[in-house]
Amino acid sequence: MKTIKHGILALAFCAMTAGFASTALAAEEFKGMWTIEPTTSADRVHLGLRHRSDRHNSNFEMDQPTSAFAGLDLKTPGKHDVKFSMTRDAGRLDCEGYIRDGEGAGSYVFTPDAKYVPAMRAVGFDDIDSAKQFAMAMHDVSVEFARQMKAEKLDNLDTDKLLAFRIFDVNPQFIREMRGAGLPARDADKLIAFRVHGVKANDVAAMRKSGIEASEDQLIAFRVHGVTPEYVAKVDKLGFGRVEPDQLVAMRVHGVTPEYIAGLKSRGMKDLTIDKVVSLKIHGID
Numbered sequence: 001m002k003t004i005k006h007g008i009l010a011l012a013f014c015a016m017t018a019g020f021a022s023t024a025l026a027a028e029e030f031k032g033m034w035t036i037e038p039t040t041s042a043d044r045v046h047l048g049l050r051h052r053s054d055r056h057n058s059n060f061e062m063d064q065p066t067s068a069f070a071g072l073d074l075k076t077p078g079k080h081d082v083k084f085s086m087t088r089d090a091g092r093l094d095c096e097g098y099i100r101d102g103e104g105a106g107s108y109v110f111t112p113d114a115k116y117v118p119a120m121r122a123v124g125f126d127d128i129d130s131a132k133q134f135a136m137a138m139h140d141v142s143v144e145f146a147r148q149m150k151a152e153k154l155d156n157l158d159t160d161k162l163l164a165f166r167i168f169d170v171n172p173q174f175i176r177e178m179r180g181a182g183l184p185a186r187d188a189d190k191l192i193a194f195r196v197h198g199v200k201a202n203d204v205a206a207m208r209k210s211g212i213e214a215s216e217d218q219l220i221a222f223r224v225h226g227v228t229p230e231y232v233a234k235v236d237k238l239g240f241g242r243v244e245p246d247q248l249v250a251m252r253v254h255g256v257t258p259e260y261i262a263g264l265k266s267r268g269m270k271d272l273t274i275d276k277v278v279s280l281k282i283h284g285i286d
Helices: 002-017 023-027 116-123 130-138 143-151 159-168 172-180 188-197 201-209 216-225 229-236 245-253 258-266 274-282
Strands: 030-038 044-052 057-065 079-088 091-100 103-112
Touching (some): 057 130, 079 130, 103 130, 116 130, 130 159, 172 188, 188 216, 201 216, 201 229, 216 245, 229 245
Antiparallel strands (some): 030 044, 044 057, 079 091, 091 103
């Protein structure tokens, strides 16, 4: 599971930095160019922000609700000038430029809120430089959200993972659902991994109904390798008795299907176990 965990952290880091090449940007003012494009959702737009200086060219892109922007006029037909802003706990984004038929571009200035860093430090989150404060504004990491996450008493929770929570939508409701399904749901890294790989509370319930008591790491591996409740039900019908979670993962990793096992049995192979079947598959015995 180390490879999976490291991959999750790398993905989270890429998303958290939102394209900003270096924390050296902390010494620079955040000015640049913005673009807006429609999305498939009528109440959201795709926002792009570009920061350029002699040392850095950086890009930030994400979908935002139209309600986040004060003064943004997307309804007036044709090309027209606009001024709009987005205010978050971490700071304010002021934009001006033009919109034409739902698309537009212009310049922006980000002004960090001086009260944000001390307020976050009081909650227990520090190491917030200018670049990180900008990202936290864009992803709406509010002081109240920080308090809510702190109240969950999670392990390994720091400022970067708090930001990753907002990026991957780890929220109090999600944590309660996972705990309600019988998981500890206390490790910040695993909560992020759950969201990245799509582990849901009903997945846990379905596996337990099938008699599979999988750990949090094993549930992540199930999603990575395609161990579904349907797959487990098919394996149950083969008569192997209790199958361990790691065996199910090994079967999927090496392409062991119920049809493969049925084929082995049809050729007279006896005393098969899951481990023997996996070994046969690894050695190319079809």
